[in-house]
Amino acid sequence: MHNDKCTCWNCPAIDLAGKVDFRACGQSVKQFDKSLDSTQETHIMAECKRRPELGLYDPTAITFQECPEWQETTFGYMLKDMRVMILGIDGYLGWTLALWLGLLGCKVSGVDNYNRRNWVKERGAHTIVPIDRMNERLRAAKEVLGIDIDFRQIDIYTQRQRLKEFIEEVKPESIVHYAENPSPAFSMIDVEHAIEVQKNNVLGTLALLFTMRDTIPETSLLKLGTMGEYGTPLTGRPLFEGIFPADAILQWDGREWSLGGELTPRDPVSFYHVSKVQDTFNVYEACKYWWLRSYDIMQGVIFGVHTDQVAADPRLRTRLDIDEWFGTIINRFVAQAVIGIPLTLYGLGKQIRGFIALRDAMECMTRLICAPPEPGQYAVVNQISGIYSARQLAYTVAKVGKDCFNLPVQIQRVENPRVEADEHPFEAIYEKLPKRYGFEPKVTVEDEITRMFELFLTAEVKKRIEERKQVIMPKTWWSGVKREVERLELMDLKGEIEEDERIRMFKVHR
C-alpha cells in the first residue's frame, strides 16, 4: 500500500490545535533550555478525534497500517466511513466522484450552486447526456447504489456562513474542491464573463481557505488546478510537478542556486487559467500561514463518460458538454463525428496536452484522499495518463469512428481563435502518482472513445447533439472579435499518421 507508512501526522482525525507550536523553528513562543536532556519529554503530543481513548500521544508513533480506523482498500488504506465533502458535486467530475467514493464506503456530502447548469444554459448549450435535477439524482443514488449523499445548495463565495455551518455539521476529513468554472473560452467572451470566472474561482477558493482555517485545519484539501497553468514553454523545459526539484539549478553571473522548493513558472493562456494560477498562490500561502494541507492537482484535459457507477443506471449519468466553452477536445471530437461535422483542429492542430480519462481521474483523486499531506504541506501532482497532440486525437477518433462504427469521419483545420502556440515542444513530468501513490492508468484513449461512440450514438444523446450543433464551432476569439472561425483546410486522411503524430507518453524515472 502506498500510504501504509503514513502516520497520525498525516491523518485528518488528528487534533493538533494548541499542541504543536509550528513556529518552533526559530520563532517559538516557548524558549527551551540550551541543553538536551534525553529524560525530558519535549516531543510533540496530540489527540485523536476518532479515538479519544488514546489521550495525549505521539502522532508519529502510529501508522495507517497499524491504526484500526484506516482500512485496506484497492486504492490504499482509507479511513473507515471517511467523511468527504465535494464542492461542485453537481458537475461532470463532482457527481462522478460522489458515486465513486460512496460505493467505496465514504460518507459523501456535497454542495453546489448550479452555476455550471446556468452557465451552459446561458450560452444556449446543454449537456448532451441528460441529467436530472439534484433531488432525483440523489434519489437514484440511494435507490441504485445504496448511497446517501448529504447535499446542500450553497454558493461557497456568497454564502460563506452557510458553508461554514455545513462544514461544522459534517466535519469533513477531506474536501475536494471542484467548484470552479473550468472554461478558458467562457472567460474570454467579454469583461463580464472574465469577471464572473475570476470571482467564482479566485474568491470562492479564498473564502474556502479561511473557512477551513477556522473550522477544520487538519482536513486535507484537494484542489483542482490544471496543467494549463504551466503553459507550453517553447524552450521545451520540462513541466515539473508544480515545484522545482532541489537539483534544478539557476545559473547566472558565474554563480548558481538551487531552485528546489520554489514554485515553477506559470504561463496562463486565458483569464480562466489566470484564475487557476491565482488559486495556486492563495492555497500555497494558506498552507504556509495556517498549516493547512493541500494537494494542488494539475489535471490534464479530462475526457470520457464511464465509470461503473455512473453507467449503472441512466439516472446516474454525469453531465457531458460539447459546446465551444465547456466541451473538452475528445468529448467534442466524438460528438462531431457522430453527427457528421468534420473534427475541428485549431490552427495547425499540433498543440500537445496531457490527458486523463474520467475513470482514471477518479482513481487518482481517491489515492490522494487516502494519503493526506502533512501539516502545512502544499503538494502538487500532475494528474495525467497520456500526452497527445490534437492531431493524434483527431486521427484516433476518426479511426475508431470508421473502423468500429462505420462513420465517415473527416477532419478540418480552422482558424485558431486562441492566442497560443500551434506547435511546441512538450515534456510533462509525471512521476508522483505512479511512483508515490501507486497509480497505473486503466483506460486507454481508444477504449474510452469507443464507449463514448456507443453512448453518443444512442437515439436520445444523438438527438441532443443535433439540437445544439450550432454551439460547437468556436466564435469566441481571444482578440475580442465576434465571428465564427473559418475553415483553413479539409484534411486528407489517406496518409499514415506522421512520425511525430504517434501516440506517445513521457515519463520521467530517476
Place this chain on the structure above:
Amino acid sequence: MSESECLKFTDKTFKKEVLESNLPVFVDFWGSWCPPCKMVEPMMGELANHFDGKIKVGKLNVDQNPQTGSMFSIGGVPTFILFKNGQVLERIIGARSKKQLVEFIENALKSQTSKTSKQPKSQGVERSA
C-alpha cells in the same frame, strides 16, 4: 540500521546520536510545511550513500522536535548543520543541489579549524518559518 541510510533524529535521540557521535554528522533541519525541505528530502539518502562510513546523515523535523531546533537557533528551514565532536562545524540555510551539499560537506571537513559559520558566496533559497 546501516549508516548508508538517512537517519531520523528526535529531541530524545539527538544528544546520543549526533552530539556524542564518533563520526561527523550532517543534519537536515526541516519542516513538513516547507516545500524546499520536501524537495531536498530524497537527496538525503543519496548523500548518506555517498559518504557511507565517513559521516552520518540524518534529518530532524523542527516542529516535532522543538527543543533541538530552538537550541541551535534554527531560523529558517531547511538548515543544514555539520556536527563534529558535538560542535557545529558549519551550517547553511536554504535548499541546495546534491552536488552543492557534497561540496559543502567536503569543504567543511577539510577546513575543520574554522569554527565560525561562513556563508558561501552563493546563497540558496531561504524560507523563513
